[in-house]
Amino acid sequence: GAESVLGQGSSFWFTARLQRGRDMTLGGNGAASAEAVQTELVQRHGSARILVAEDNEVNRDVVVAMLNILGMRVDTAEDGLQALGQAKTQMYDLVLMDMQMPVLDGLEATRQLRAQPALVHLPIVAMTANAMDADRQRCLDAGMNDHLAKPVVPERLWAVLQRWCGTSACGAVGAAPQARGQ
Numbered sequence: 001g002a003e004s005v006l007g008q009g010s011s012f013w014f015t016a017r018l019q020r021g022r023d024m025t026l027g028g029n030g031a032a033s034a035e036a037v038q039t040e041l042v043q044r045h046g047s048a049r050i051l052v053a054e055d056n057e058v059n060r061d062v063v064v065a066m067l068n069i070l071g072m073r074v075d076t077a078e079d080g081l082q083a084l085g086q087a088k089t090q091m092y093d094l095v096l097m098d099m100q101m102p103v104l105d106g107l108e109a110t111r112q113l114r115a116q117p118a119l120v121h122l123p124i125v126a127m128t129a130n131a132m133d134a135d136r137q138r139c140l141d142a143g144m145n146d147h148l149a150k151p152v153v154p155e156r157l158w159a160v161l162q163r164w165c166g167t168s169a170c171g172a173v174g175a176a177p178q179a180r181g182q
Contacts, residue, residue: 037158038070045165046071048093053083053109054127055101059150063096063127066154070161078102080109087113092122094164096148099128099139107142114143123164127152 004010050067054060055078067074075090077083080097081104087095095113097106104112106126113119123146126139131149139147148160 034155034158037155037162041070041158041161041165045093045161047073048161048165049073049075049091051075051077051083051086051090051092051095052127053077053080053095053101053106054098055079056098059098059152063152063157066152066157080104080106084109084112087119087122088116094161095122095124096127097124097144099126099130099135106144107138110139110142110144125160125164 001014002010002012050072052060052063052067052074054063054076060076060078064074064076075086075092077086079101083095083097083106084104086092097110099106101109106128110124113122113124124144125146125148126136126144127148127150128135128139129150131147136147145164146160148156
């Protein structure tokens with residue numbers, strides 16, 4: 001409807017009856033699906049070891065908190081050079097790698113990780129505010145497996161974890177440890 005008074009303004013209104021939409025990221029709808037995904041991640045991959053390479057302290061703390069809720073073991077690196085050193089000496093199930101970091105950016109750190117025979121199959125996911133298609137392609141060309149745009153939304157992070165942990169023994173109970181060479 002509408003009401004209008006000359007010289008005073010107009011008011012418009014409408015009524016809409018909507019259905020709750022599906023959350024395409026989770027493949028379901030509502031909190032039940034989010035809770036189910038979170039429960040599945042905890043049960044199947046709760047002991048996964050994740051490396052978060054992120055120079056921004058707030059972003060790093062937020063992602064670490066999301067992973068800790070799932071029971072995952074999380075190490076952090078503040079630049080690409082630290083991430084490279086840690087990945088060479090510690091076995092990780094997944095690396096979340098920022099693109100733009102000091103000392104060594106995430107793209108070059110990924111290239112150097114891929115040059116290590118023992119790290120060729122390590123899932124590396126870009127975690128970056130650079131969300132354009134060209135940025136995503138640069139990440140893939142550098143050897144990253146996937147792209148997660150910031151700000152990181154829990155449901156999108158969970159979908160990435162399901163995708164990359166679901167295809168390996170990522171944090172699975174009883175999974176045989178893999179040796180990492182230098």
